[in-house]
Amino acid sequence: MAQPDTARLLIACDDQPGIVAAIAGVLAAHEVNIISLDQHSTDAEGGRFFQRTVIHREGLAAHRPSLEADLAAVAERFGMDWSLHDAAKRKRVAIFVSKYDHCLMELLWRAQRGQLDVDVTMVVSNHPDLADAVRTFGVPFVHIPSAPGAEAKAEMERRQLELLQGNVDLVVLARYMQILTDDFIRDVGAPVINIHHSFLPAFIGANPYARAKERGVKLIGATAHYATADLDEGPIIEQDVTRVTHAESAAELQNRGADVERLVLARAVQWHAEDRVIVHGRSTVIL
Amino acid sequence: MAQPDTARLLIACDDQPGIVAAIAGVLAAHEVNIISLDQHSTDAEGGRFFQRTVIHREGLAAHRPSLEADLAAVAERFGMDWSLHDAAKRKRVAIFVSKYDHCLMELLWRAQRGQLDVDVTMVVSNHPDLADAVRTFGVPFVHIPSAPGAEAKAEMERRQLELLQGNVDLVVLARYMQILTDDFIRDVGAPVINIHHSFLPAFIGANPYARAKERGVKLIGATAHYATADLDEGPIIEQDVTRVTHAESAAELQNRGADVERLVLARAVQWHAEDRVIVHGRSTVIL
């Protein structure tokens, strides 16, 4: 999966004629090849335009400043938000966990097998239980205990932020059972992906499996989303479900759900790692 | 699908030793063959027990009174709710619609093809639009218009109840866009199945597709449930979903959802027709 001389160009702007030609023209002028190009307009008339272009050019690194200068000029003309991501530079990820290990193990395992294009640089937990399991993968495990009270909480987050700021490109909450404060999400300096153990917006909040059992639902789901101040309301990246029956207990629903959770979270993290996910209001565009 | 001499025995009681042996003993004593037997206990210890037994015996109709007498004695002993349903006697169904035709057509079509074991005896609508489509199937179409105001509503329901009481075994709301009153549901004398155009309990209430689009969900669902006073809260019979992307508009989500709705509703009605669905609190057991 090493991709030297390859980068991903993301742009977002108001929809208007000539965008594709302008960008493609700059790329052609710089002898940059388009590996793939995906786009989305929120509306046939007007609306917002998004494009992800994977590009390749021998010696891209050396050439990048002059390419960026020309892209900046086009971006200025069209009022574009844009960014250019080096495909060879894997994102540094911190995983937050408590005691449930299934999502954590799935991510560590895929990263080790080369099926998840990230570097897991640390695992942070409010419990010590999973230290050995994590260190087996050669990944540092940091135990920052939680304690009751607002002051303890603030202290815990201070220690977490010290660890994270500048050191990670992504935080993944892999069934981390603590609420993050708005301040933390604002200050951490990296996007935060959470896995919620239900098909949102059904069963927002606590104990979704018990409530699903009580309600007699026929499908159990999981949702990966960006964490925002309003925890279960952030933009959804991926969801999936599995069929269940009345014969399964709440505990069995939890096991069935755990299998969905780990696959949904792994897909969401991989798509984020490949710069495929663009946030648009409360929703996402996956390119 | 004609099943002479076949019946379905449903029982529900508190779980206790000896239930299966007692019922099977009565059946064997009456030379009744067990075609299939499904059961469910809500809890390994204690809890509620449900059983559906499909039975067959030459000349069952003539023999039925003496069989019922012995079953009643067992039921008395174990405190069972029980019922015996003649498999050859198809349930009489009234379908309620407004203007959307996809669920209605699916049901009529399946009934005509022999894939839905019910007799659709009437279609009732508050709009005249679907009269021709329905009558093509040889099914009576009754237009009972809605009008503003509580009195008009009461009058409409009075006319509906006149039509239905004693004449139908099941009412299916196939995207019927009027709220039924609690009085109607209590007085109609038959269970009512509704199709809700979302994966309940997500998007309870109006405009679920627009809200799903706005929320950026990745799956669109539908839920068939028994209607109760609290419309979207009745026991769920069946649910399903289909995968969607950001590229689909709210109108396209609606079309995608319509395909899920009609299959989910058809399955729910067929299961009800086969006496497979037992209500247990706010949920169902499907045997």
Add this chain to the structure above:
Amino acid sequence: MAQPDTARLLIACDDQPGIVAAIAGVLAAHEVNIISLDQHSTDAEGGRFFQRTVIHREGLAAHRPSLEADLAAVAERFGMDWSLHDAAKRKRVAIFVSKYDHCLMELLWRAQRGQLDVDVTMVVSNHPDLADAVRTFGVPFVHIPSAPGAEAKAEMERRQLELLQGNVDLVVLARYMQILTDDFIRDVGAPVINIHHSFLPAFIGANPYARAKERGVKLIGATAHYATADLDEGPIIEQDVTRVTHAESAAELQNRGADVERLVLARAVQWHAEDRVIVHGRSTVIL
């Protein structure tokens, strides 16, 4: 779904730098807006390149000749196959059936509801059974009986070709139980889509449901594909499956499969209608 002034540009060529820029440049020069653009390269290095671009311009019809001249020049330079399809011009479709009606009805019904962007101009059958059902939709039904022997077969296909040649843009085999000859497929002058009642390449040939039951498979599928001389080997457009259990008889598997068939065929025809399907060797690219 009326789309005046809108067209779909399909191109296919060997992958090479500058394609996107060249096409986008022509479009921009003609003040043509790109509504959507999808592309696929079969290989990151070399390989084959495919692109579908939905374009819009006020007064496109009048402007089309000059646009086409410039596109032809670019196509010449890059060695492109290309075509430009007017989105407002719906494809004329002939549906072939025998006695099974489920796929036919699904297509007629969707076309009538505006959910299938084709004009069904005729239904051709070797049996008279479905004449009334078809004519209810205002669609001509033509009965061309089959008879034993090569000569009768040749005569039947002669009559079919007379009906079809020049009159249709697509032929859909909606569970048509006759084998088409290679000559027919070559001479009919339009692509032919077939629905096969199994998850190809499993259960190629006759009686797939009985064989699936005998083999104890846990999923039942259907496959829509372009018909070629080797009937079950043409490029696959769409496939889907549904879960089944040992408790379902071969007849029930057939009913379950019928539901999959009609949805799979409807999706395949709609994608073809939208010029989304490009054949590439034995497979397809869906853009």
Add this chain to the structure above:
Amino acid sequence: MAQPDTARLLIACDDQPGIVAAIAGVLAAHEVNIISLDQHSTDAEGGRFFQRTVIHREGLAAHRPSLEADLAAVAERFGMDWSLHDAAKRKRVAIFVSKYDHCLMELLWRAQRGQLDVDVTMVVSNHPDLADAVRTFGVPFVHIPSAPGAEAKAEMERRQLELLQGNVDLVVLARYMQILTDDFIRDVGAPVINIHHSFLPAFIGANPYARAKERGVKLIGATAHYATADLDEGPIIEQDVTRVTHAESAAELQNRGADVERLVLARAVQWHAEDRVIVHGRSTVIL
């Protein structure tokens, strides 16, 4: 998941009246409670009858001989095959692997988490690569190398049989890339479950992912089945699929398929562990 005093009674016999009553009568007479009862008849008229009954009784172990004597008498009368499995006695499993680790890891991980009711007593491989990964779980890893030639093969199987005979209740081939001989399967003295990396019977044999890519299929599947002399033709226990597109390379299809394989294999092993799978000819009944 400890289930003291619980057992699973499996019976199979020609369908005939009175079976359920006779078994339930014996159980009731022994004050044995029925926790769950599932049955299947292959045909409404005649055919073969299968039943799985989960039973519970205080002090079952001490009571078992007298219960078995009465069951044997009933079995004699009805010509039943029957077996009684102690739910507290977990099956001893040997896992065979080569170099792919995804199915192996899934099984080890689930067993460790208590989500797979087996004891993995050894892992056997023809390659040394996965020794460390296996021993981390506290499971013995035995390297029995393969070598060219029939004699080496016979020697390898001799060593494997020495290890296995009497020591295991189940052998799982978790992407083991060697063909087992008929002699091995006959002599090993335990059922063998294999995971095949395609939706059988499609793509029987080698390189299914490459062939699926070349054929342009839209779904990728996996099949868990009992191994028989004809390797890819044994009775299917479980199958599943996942949706893929033209944009995915054969290598990506392989990764997507690996996720299906490990879930399908885990479900098949768990069902076997719970004595839910009954072989019937070339198919299975899952109770």
